[in-house]
Amino acid sequence: MKRLAGRPFALLGINSDSDKEKLKEALLKENITWRSWWDGGTTGPLTTKWNITSWPTNYVLDAGGTIRYKNVYDQDLERAVNTLLKELEEPKRP
Amino acid sequence: MITYLVIFVFGLLSCFEQSPEEDGPLQRIRGDYEKINQKYNEALRASDNEKQREELLGVKRTHIQECVRSALRLAEIHGADSVAFDSLKWIITGGPGYYPETGQALDKIQEHHLTNKKLGLLCVHVKVFRNVYPKTAEFLRSAMQRNPDLEVQGLACLTLAQVLQAYAGLAKKLKDPTSAKTIEEDWPKEIVEKLKRTDPEKMIREAEQLFQQTIEKYQEVKSPDDGTSLKLKAEACLFEMQRLRVGMVAPEILGIDIDGNKLRLGDYRGKVVVLEFWGHW
Numbered sequence: 001m002k003r004l005a006g007r008p009f010a011l012l013g014i015n016s017d018s019d020k021e022k023l024k025e026a027l028l029k030e031n032i033t034w035r036s037w038w039d040g041g042t043t044g045p046l047t048t049k050w051n052i053t054s055w056p057t058n059y060v061l062d063a064g065g066t067i068r069y070k071n072v073y074d075q076d077l078e079r080a081v082n083t084l085l086k087e088l089e090e091p092k093r094p
Numbered sequence: 095m096i097t098y099l100v101i102f103v104f105g106l107l108s109c110f111e112q113s114p115e116e117d118g119p120l121q122r123i124r125g126d127y128e129k130i131n132q133k134y135n136e137a138l139r140a141s142d143n144e145k146q147r148e149e150l151l152g153v154k155r156t157h158i159q160e161c162v163r164s165a166l167r168l169a170e171i172h173g174a175d176s177v178a179f180d181s182l183k184w185i186i187t188g189g190p191g192y193y194p195e196t197g198q199a200l201d202k203i204q205e206h207h208l209t210n211k212k213l214g215l216l217c218v219h220v221k222v223f224r225n226v227y228p229k230t231a232e233f234l235r236s237a238m239q240r241n242p243d244l245e246v247q248g249l250a251c252l253t254l255a256q257v258l259q260a261y262a263g264l265a266k267k268l269k270d271p272t273s274a275k276t277i278e279e280d281w282p283k284e285i286v287e288k289l290k291r292t293d294p295e296k297m298i299r300e301a302e303q304l305f306q307q308t309i310e311k312y313q314e315v316k317s318p319d320d321g322t323s324l325k326l327k328a329e330a331c332l333f334e335m336q337r338l339r340v341g342m343v344a345p346e347i348l349g350i351d352i353d354g355n356k357l358r359l360g361d362y363r364g365k366v367v368v369l370e371f372w373g374h375w
Contacts, residue, residue, distance in 0.1 A: 008364060008365040008366060009365055009366045009367075009368075010362045010365045010366070010367050010368075011367075011368045011370060012357070012359070012362065012367060012368070012369055012370070013369075013370045013371075013372055014347075014369065014370070014371045014372070015352065015372060015373055016371065016372070016373040017373045017374055017375075020352065022374075023352060023374070024352060026374055027352065035351045035352075035357055036351060036352055036372075037347065037349045037350070037351060037357055038350065038351065038352045042373070043320060043322070046347065046349070047371065048322075048326065048330055049330060049333060050330075050333075050334065050338060050371070051330035051331055051333060051334035051338075052371045055371060055372060055373055056370060056371060056372045057370075057371040058368055058369060058370045058371065059338070059344065059368075059369040060366070060367070060368050060369075061344050061366070061367040061368075061369065062366060063363065063364050063365060063366060064343070064363070065343050065344055065359075065360070065363055065367075066341065066342065066343050066344070067338065067339065067340050067341065067342055067343070067344050068340060068341075069340065070338075070340055077368070081366055081368065084366040085366055088366065
């Protein structure tokens, strides 16, 4: 996601590791710089509310906060994000 | 002594209730299955050759299928008694995976064991077998309607709602030519054909009604896998169906990040956001 530096994009995580200290170590080790909510485990409040039963799961939102894609990965994710960035960065037609 | 150890370990691994009577033949089948798993998993771990791993997986599956066939034969011999039930239960919940015999096992359960009070866990596990659809839905419907136990009814009801929701999603994707292609490549032809003839909106409405029914009628029942009440699970499913669909504005998320700082989804309006649910394990 470094390619997207400088563009209006954000990757936000909801993490379900149960050990917070181990998680912090892993983040440093893996050089993960994007922010995550810590949900305290696989039955945490966010995970339960959003009915997450398998990992990973993702939602892609446009700049207005609308859900536009769900569970897209690799090339599909790249395409989805690029489509939404284009929508945002292209001048509006009258 | 070893016998009890195998059962105990297997019970821990599979996380389901232990059968009070462990019959000789079924015990042997389960023991064989464990040995096959151990042997081939070790071999797979030791191999670094893709082709060799594929071959090993193929042989492993053939051997496991033999165990499943043996269990099915055992159930056939025993008819409607507890050995038959335990054998069929093992096929569905014991971990061997999907084989054509899985569908046959489900038929036998529906024929002889539909009113068994221990059917609950089976109902939950059955949704994993995607190739058995629509038999899974029919089985769950029958269990919900005919089993006298409240827990079994509740689990069948919730699982049926989840199955209908999942297949409605597939049916919807099949109506869109861009997403249809992947599904057609990935799923058995008979299932694709059936789903193409299905009305996804009708299935979704039925799923919603069943989630609602779970909340109202089965709120006391707890799920056997994590102890959460079926009411909470059904509410989460309904929330996802009604608030987290593509085209809807995502609900606000307000909380604390891993470093202890406030994190609010709403602060990221104006940016394209990927929300990733993740973990290490």
